[in-house]
Amino acid sequence: MKRDVTSRIALNVAEPAELVFAIAASGHYITEAESLTATVDGTPLRIEELADAHETRLHRVMAPAGEFVITYRATVTGGETARGDDVERLVCLRQSRYAESDALAPTAAAEFRGIDGAAELLAAVSSWVGTRLSYVPGSSLSTDGAVRTLLARKGVCRDYAHLCIALLRGLGIPARMVAVYAPGLTPMDFHAVAEAWIDGAWRVVDATTLAPRPSLVRIATGRDAADTAFLTVVSGRADLVDMAVTATADALPDDDLTQLVSIA
Template structure:
């Protein structure tokens, strides 16, 4: 499916403030960027770099006063998510070098403190994909989704105790429980079609049988039509905006809609864009 997605952020800076932005998705596994538009008001110099996880990042200095960012894109997305019940666990000694660090505890994912819970959830479950799916299902059924119950300091250990949170918290918990079983897991942020309520979204991927698979503990069933913006160890690596000064976010708008294309335009785009595999998931190493 082709999706029109984007966000609009309105800030007010008390002083000139450096920012790192992470708003541009890149073509890769399960998605192809057909069109994108980036508007910054007032206009400022922008430089772009690729971080250690392959994410596109932009550096700007917001002037004092109102400052807004508008990003929109049309993206060809995969309609379904790969699933692989029974896919085997990948032993640590066989993990690629660039995957190995996703087995370690990180700022919001204290996997070293959640081993007992992970063992309880996955008791009598075959190692590998089935363990990650048991974790996803347990979180979806056992943790209540509720706005206003967590903040930027909430960790996976906090969520395991409170059993309440939002997508960020569900994701941190899923990552931590997987890592407690020596299954590499990473955070993914982006857009999800028909998310309710609409917002920027987070989910996790687990590495089994030599590749990454998508898991979303906020959803009852696997859903495709996702636009990935960034990957990282946890929320500290994938913030959409990181500011270095006195600056407030006044308003944020997010949208994801099916792209309206007539038959001629659809035919043209099908020739212009490469054919995607039918589902999300890849051994692509450039997006780590």
Template sequence: MKRSVSVRLELELHDPADLIFSIAVAQGAELEAESFTISSANGELEARELIGRHGTRLHRLTGPTGKMTIDYSAVATGHAQPAPVDELDLIGYRRPSRYCESDTLFSTAQAEFAGVSGKELLDAVTSWVTSHLSYVPGSSLHTDGAVATMLAREGVCRDYAHLVVALLRGLDVPARLASVYAPGLYPMDFHAVAEAYIEDAWHVVDATALAPRQSLLRIATGQDAAETAFLSQYGARVDLLSMQVMAVADVLPRDDTTQLAQLV
């Protein structure tokens, strides 16, 4: 499967700022082509690439005051091989985090899913979150975590993923968040899904069912949205003036939900 992805961001910096972008396809994917350009009134700027956990590629630079345009594109011709499982990850991804308050949701998880395991558990959690939430663009705040989402009963992809992760961790199942490019997604945007560790591997859990799991292309992986944001800025106010995301596949697979799927 060939997948083509791109993003254009237009920013306005009110003062020089430390910028970190997480928009590049994660390390390990087979790429036929890739381009990353950053331009301002002073010309093109160079970002320094840093490699984070699970092959997350961060691009960092000090941006000058004024408007800035970021263009990224890539063509992936294959899937990366699954990374070796880290025992420390399996410990860390069972702990509560900023947006996935599994300690608060422990009683809910135990009451709803006690005694269920493996793929049956992933199916049950997916169905529960899907039935309890409504997908409403713009309905949540960037500070909302899984508890706020469950109480509001609405949200967007990251809210769905946070609730899935929190419920799974409440059952002692390692779970994490991944930001992805998602061919088939409508409306097109960055997408967020959960990953759960069962049957000795990480498997995708997407309670929104908005794009085929087999078409997803990993960008970043972490505890929650705090570790997977497409842009982090420090030292100055930065306005996002516009954002355009595109992700297409030459053949869009039909997602067979009776099967487990890996994000690789």
């Protein structure tokens, strides 16, 4: 499947800032064409690529004060699915900042008692989260975790993913978050989904059902949103002014929600 992805982020850098972006397709992919540029007031800036875990590609820019713009474009034609090891799966069973599996383990045990098989639990958790939350843009804070999302009964993609992750970990299933480009997503934006270790592979969990899982393009992978943010202001001050994201596929696939799907 051929997928074209782009992102453009504009910032007002009020004080010289160290900026780190996670907007490039991960190292799992073959790219036919790829470009990444950054400017302040039209002047090109140096971009340094850093290798993060799970083949996440970070890009660091030292930006002087001014109007900052970073633009990314890529054509993704294929790649390999993510692999896992014992240590990684252990880490993905622990509670994390936004996925408080210790607090939600009793809820998971009560709601999913009697369901046998990891694949069946995966489907049950995804359906349960999808039917209990309402997708409401702007309804959550960047500091909200899974517990607050469940109490509020609403959120956006990252909130759905965090709740799925916390419940799955509470059931003894390793789970993590993935930031993705999502062809077919409406409205178009960066998207967040969960992954769970089922039958020897990482399987996508997207309780929002807003985009077909087979079309997703992996950007960043981690325990939760703390590891997958598209922008980190390490120092200085930079305020988001505008952001535009696009993602298209040459053939948008069907998504059978009864089937296990891995990001490739």
